[in-house]
Amino acid sequence: MAGTLTFLLISSLLQDALCGTFNISMPQNINVLRGSCVTIPCSFDVESRFEDNLDDTCKAYWSDSPLFSSRNAKLKPTKEMTGDLKKKDCTTTFNNADFLQSTKYYFRLECNNALKYIFSQAGVDISFIDVPPSPTLTPSTLEVKEGTSVSLTCSAPAPCWSHPPALTWSPNLGQSQETLQENQDKTKVKTSVMNFTASHLHHGNKISCTAVYQKQDGSPDVTAETSLTPDISSGTWGIKMPQNINVMSGTCVTIPCFFDVASNHKINLDDTCKAYWSDSLPFNSGNAKLKPTKDMTGDLTKKDCTTTFNNASLLQRSKYYFRLECDNALKYTFTQAGVDISFIGEGGSLS
Template sequence: MVWSALGILLSFALVTAVHCIFSIQMPSSLETVNGSCILIPCGFTIPQSLKESLKLPVSGIWRNGSRWFTGSTDIYNSSRKLNEIQGELLGDLLQKNCTSVLYNMGSKYSGTYYFRIETGFKYTFETPVQINVVDILPQPILSHARVSVKESTEVELTCTAPVPCPQQPPNLTWTPELGSITETLQTDETGSYTLSSVLRFVSSRSHHGESIKCLLQTQQHHSVSDHPCAITVLYAPKTQIEVNVSDPLYEGSNVTIFCSADANPEVTQIRWFREWRGNVSEINRTDLTFTMTKDRVGFYYCEAENIYGKQNSSKVSLNITEHSSEDGYDTLREGNSSTVKWLLGCCGAVLMLIILLTITLCFKRSRTRSMQGSNVNKSQIYVNFDKNFSNLQRESRDSECGVYSNVSNSQSKPASEAIYENSSI
C-alpha cells in the first residue's frame, strides 16, 4: 500500500512538472540559399496554468542572436507591418503552432533564432534553431549510381533534394529525358519538405552507356547531382551481313562476305550458313573469302550469339553471270557507235570550216569590186580632163598657126582625111 501510494504521488508530480514547463519543437538547424526563403516548422507547449492566457491579441516574434533583449534583434514580428525582413506566420498560435516563413534571406541573416510569444503572457523559448544561408544549392541525390538491366526492362530512377521553402520550390530536371517524369513535394514528421522526381523509361540498346544526371534549379541558382547514374543495357546480338563482290559476278571472281553484330556482352560465336534448293549447310569458317565457282551458288547468312540470345542476319544471294556473245556484240556496237560519233564530229567541223572560208572569200571579192569601181571613175575624170586640156592647147596652136596648118594638111593628105581630122578637132 505504501509503495502504491508513493507511485501515485510520483506520477502526479511528474504530470504537474510537465504541465508547468515551456517547450518548443522545431529542427535544430536549417539551411537555405542566398536570396531565397526558409520555412521554420514550429510547435510549442505552455504550462497548463497559462492555458487561459493564450488568447487574442497574440504575436509571434523571431529573435536573432540572443534569447534576451541585449545582443539580439527582432527580425520578424507578426503584429508589425514593417520588419527587417519579410515574413509570414503560417501556424495558428492559439493552437500552439508557430510555423513561420522568412523571405529574402541573405548571408548576413545566418545565425541562431529564438521564438518569442506575446499574448496574455510573454515568453522567449529556450531552444533555438540554427539557420545557415549559403551561396550554393545542395546537390540533389540520385537513388542509383549505376543501373545494369536487360533490354526492354522498365527502369525507375529517383532524384531528391531538400526544399528550404515550399513557397518558392526549386525545379528538378533530368538530362537526358529518357521517359516520363513524376514530381512530388513531400513532408516528414518534423515538417521539413523534400522534392522528389521519378524518371521511368523502358531500356533499349540505344540507352547503353548513357550517363543520367539530375539538376536542381531555382531562379538564381542551380546544382547538379554529384554522381551521375551510368546505364548499362544487356542485349542479344543484332546481326548484319555485307558482301564485297564484283557486279556482275562471274565464275572465278573473288568474293568476301562480312558478318557484324551489335551485342552486349560481346558475341561469343559466329556461324555461317549456305542455303541452296531447300538445303541448308553450315560452313565451318569464321570468315568467308573464296573464288566463285558454280558449286558455291546460293543464299548466304550468318548467326551471332551471346548469353542473352542469338540472331540470324538477312540473306545475300550469290549467282554466277554467264559470259555470252551478246556481250561481245554489245562491245562492238558500243565501239561502232563511238566511231560514228567521231566521224560525224569531224565532218561537222570540216563543213563549218568550208562555210567560214566561203563567207570570207565572198566578202573579199565584194570589197575588191567596190574598190575597182571607185578607181575607174577616177581614171575617167582624169582622162576627160587630159583630153579637154589637150583640145584647148590644140585650139590655141591652131589659132596662131591656122593658115600654116591648114595649108600643110591639105597638101600632105587626101581631102577625105583632112575633112576627118578637122571634124575631130
C-alpha cells in the same frame, strides 16, 4: 500483467507532463541558399495554465540571443510570415534571407496578456550556401534486365516552401510526378518520380536530374545536377549495331555497337578485354582482320563496343562481326548480327 499496467501508467504520466510544459520543436540546422527565401518549421507547447492565453494578440519574434524581448528582437515576422500561433505553430518564412545571418536563432512568443516566453531550450543554426547540394537519386545505381519496370526518384532540399526547386529529367524516359514531401524534422524536399521500362537503348546512356532554384533577390537562378549510367542487360549473349553503314571513301567511320553477356560472365568484364572484328567466321584474336586499339574502342567494361576506324581503307565492302576477348574465361564472337559496310565515292555512288 501488473508490470505492464505500471509501465503504461508511467508512460501516460510522462506524456501528460511533457504536454503541460514549455517546449519547442524545430530543425537543428537549415542550409539557406543566398538570395533566396527560407522557411523554419517550428511547433511549440505551453504550460497548461497558459493555454487560454493563446489568442490573436500573440506575435512571433526571433533573435540570435537566448535572452531578448520584443523590443530588441533581431527579427519581427508579420502575421502572413508566421504559422497559426493559436495552434502552437511557429513556422516562419523569411522571404528575404538577407535579414538572417549565419548563426543560431531562438524563438520568443509574446501575447497581450501574461503569456511571454523565450523558448531557449532549442535554436536553429542558419548556414548560408552559394551552391545548392546535388539532388539525390534513388536508387543511386541502376542494374536491371531489359523489360524491367523502373522507378527513379530524384529528391532535392526545399528550404523555401513557397519556391521549391523545379526538377527536370534528361532524357525524359516516361511519366514523372512531383511532390513536396516532409522530412522527420519537418523540413521539406521536392521529389520527382520517373517511371519507365528499361530498354537496351538506355544502356550506358547517362540519366540526369537537374534541380533549378529560383532566387528572390533578382539574381540568376542556380542549378544542381546528379546522374547515373544505367546497366541494362538481357542476361544472355546479344549485340546491337546498325545493319549497314555507308562509308565515304578516304574518311573515317564509327560503328555504334553495344553488347550483352550471359549473367555468369558479367564479372569477367574488366580492363583486359579487347575488341576484334572480322568479315569471316569463325575467327579469334590471332586471325582477326581488324584489331582496334583502346583509343579506337568504347568502354568494353560498360558493354560499349562502339569502334572508330580513322582510316576506312582498312575495311572492305563486306559484313563485319565483333569478337570480345578478355584475359579470363570471357571470349566470345557475336555472330547474332553483323554490319554491312558499303563504300560511297565522292559523287555519292556506291563503289
